[in-house]
Amino acid sequence: MPDPMTRPARAEARLGWLLVSPALGLILLVSLGPILATTWEALHGHDLRLPWLGRPFIGLANFVEAAGDPRFLAALARTVAFAAVSVPIELALGLALALVMHATVRGRALVRVAALLPWAIPTVVAALIWRFIFDAQAGILTASLRDLGAIDAAFDWLVHPVAAWVPIIGADVWKTTPFVAILLLAGLQTIDPALDEAARIDGAGAVRRFATITLPLVGPALVVAAAFRTLDALRLFDLAYVLTGGGPGTATEPLSLYAFIALMQRLRFGYGSALSVTVFLLTFACALIWVRALGRLDRYAAPNEDSGPVAGPHSGPSKGI
Template sequence: MSRRAWFLPLPLLLVMASIIGWPLIRTIWISFTDARLLGGESQWVGWANYQHAFADPQIRSALLVTVEFVVISVSIELVLGVLAGLLLNQSFRGRTLLRALMILPWALPTVVNATMWRLIYQPDFGALNAALTQLGLIDAYRTWLGDPHSALWAVCAADAWKNFPLVALICLAALQSVPNELRAAATIDGAGPWRRFRAVYLPYLSGPLTVAVVLRTIEAFKVFDIIWVMTRGGPANSTKSLSVVVYQEAFSFQRAGSGASIALLIALISACLTALYVATMRRQAELR
């Protein structure tokens, strides 16, 4: 690349530096102080905030909750996305309409989705309790979001319902590239559904699904909005993620320095996941 070519993206780089660079440097500085969110003098405390972050059992618990949320939510999205992609890849009447409807959950704002599922889980008049009671699966109404044993699973289900269409669309796009000759050959050979999936479809799905899983893992690890709207991190901190801890430290408890240190740890983990995504994309490009 010539020297003149480096000047072309310079305005964009300057804008990005002003929008991203300065807040990042400011956050790093605050993380080494005992700064309060609303004014007051702040003192340099060095690595004290980070030492507190690694030693605080609440933060370790929030990290565990975040990892559980990522594993449960992304796993559900992967299974539902593959099944939906395989269904939408079949020829049947109304397929175009169903493909269009598939996008609706993903298009909903997260706050709207969280509010809707909070009403579905409502212990007194929620649709889930009514349906399960009429089907005879439960004897009495349950407080799904008020039980520490079911709250995280309930939030994960709501998040998976919103985001599995993304995996389904990626899966459908990959399935469209499968040659018709391979499908016809598998049918002639008498291969069953599982054998056809493993021998014909899976080789074309493995790469795109890997990218989808990495992308969804990055997004799920930063989860805040759906948890805050549905449970506020409760009950008994059973759904409190790292992002919720950052919000409470910085805004509820006015400890900006502590909140900044935890936020930078989340950013570091997200950067590692992003590096994994880039490496995955490069590997996929090399295999083509």
């Protein structure tokens, strides 16, 4: 018994769905499709090199194998450690850079372009540049350090299991700090200068103003930047692939690189898919945590919104003013 009042509305809704369905279908096809297909593949024993074993359904056996695979567990720990080290450095430097860009009055455009340059360089090219810098024979850095007597003549960054991380983290920080800075700059620009002015008149020093006004108000932007960077860091692949190939041994092999090796070199499609799904679940869980953190921060920041136009770049139109 359709309600006559809503019939046109319903028809309109139906039309609406009909019109967006191609786009929705496409989104499902390109985003959800591969994820589901990979998950399904992860539940099978499938090795392209061993076609005589077929492709039997083996449930969670691939995931159980991963849980007992020392190379996987080490890669997992390594990836998390990389994120834990590189992201805070990027946030700190990015905030400093954003403050400089925000304060710059003359040559603003020039400063911003210069700051953004590393971000514009493709990661693979950046990795190659850093590889040359750290090259043991001809690298600028290695040669200078050797001339200064700071390192041994035979020292090679890329052969040392811990030192090999230096160019990887260095390249990551160098390349993504501008991205963080731009996000934070957007946050800084939404802060009403009147607040700072008022605090100054009340006699607050620069440090006090930064700690009590700038930092809390740029907080949401900071969380957004941290979220983006953590997710990227957990998916680390190209820098390690180009700079060290995961070596020496597997000392710099992140999760994504191991998944790639399992899939594309060993051609273990089932196991490799299970590893890929694990990477996906890890980043997804991390994304959820950040989204919740952002929500909490919003609630905390909400009273401020009454006192001025300080909404961060994250604030959607749904937030009442």
